[in-house]
Amino acid sequence: MKFPEPLVEGRLIRRYKRFLADVQLMDGSEVTAHCPNTGSMLGCKPDGARVWLSQSDNPKRKLKYTWELVETAPGEFACINTARPNSQAREAIEAGRVRELAGYSQCRAEVRYGEEKSRIDLLLSGHDSAPDAWVEVKNVTLAENGNGYFPDAVTTRGQKHLRELMGQVANGDRAVLFFLVNHTGINTVRPADHIDPAYGNLLREACAAGVEVLAYRASLAGEGGSPSGSLSLGEPVEVILAP
Known part of the structure; x- marks a missing residue:
């Protein structure tokens, strides 16, 4: 976009x-x-x-x-505009640029779900051979020495989302935490245990329970020392969960 x-x-x-x-x-x-x-x-x-x-x-x-x-x-x-990541992710998924989420014919936003009465960012459905995918998008902009960290502050809301995603896996669907890397200086994504250790521990628990974690970088860099003005997603970024 x-x-x-x-x-x-x-x-x-x-x-x-x-x-x-x-x-x-x-x-x-x-x-x-x-x-x-x-x-x-x-x-x-x-x-x-x-x-x-x-x-x-x-x-x-x-x-x-x-x-x-x-x-x-x-x-x-x-x-830094947190209204952008959901649209960035949706555009990339619908265009088939996110290999792990290809093959779905329908995408809906802000669908109510879960025991804690949340709204999922994107709900993918209509796949010929895969269950529905509940996708929670997180904007990653905290960079330290090439590493990207999430969250950048303690987030009880983010912890709630992880619990909700685990609930969808228990129901037989796919649940995906999608880290959208909106920072050109980030080469890996890690849980910010030094900021919110409870979130990091819960994220690892969620992964063990079957929640999938993806990370993709936005193409922000342009020529001449200025940004490109494009928010399109590019290549995947490695996710490192170890504390």
Whole structure:
């Protein structure tokens, strides 16, 4: 998937109140942009970082700009907009670019399921020889020395999703945790035991119970030291579960 319009470059001044970010644009003007990320954004909001914003001309919107991308280190880019990963994953799956999830004729989003009353990101059905696949998508942007870690903060919600996925395996369906790597500096994905050890332990328990874990990287890097403006998925990324 691509952004509908060219992104606007600027420099990050600060992120605050979770949903707001002040940005200095290239012409020197300052704007307040919507920050579509409720997480800690650990490693994705360095002072003065180059950032890229999408813009909307909808007069009903309070804020014209939305923060989309950030340069976390020279030549390394991350997509911080957590509204993007589900669409990225769905597009790739429906196009047959995720080999492990090929062959399904139907894909539905936000389907209610589970004993804890969750909504699954993607439900795949209509395969000739495989059961339905319940796919939970997670955005991975925390990079440390080439390793990607999830989560970037303690997540009771993420733990709930793992329990729900295990329940679907017990029901005879497939359950898939899909790590969407939205950071060009990440070469492997690992559970962040140093941040949320309970999540890491539960993830390993889920895998032992039959939950599948996949990771694919988005193609963010462009030419000339700028991002490409494309969020298409590329090659798979190795997942390392050992603590």
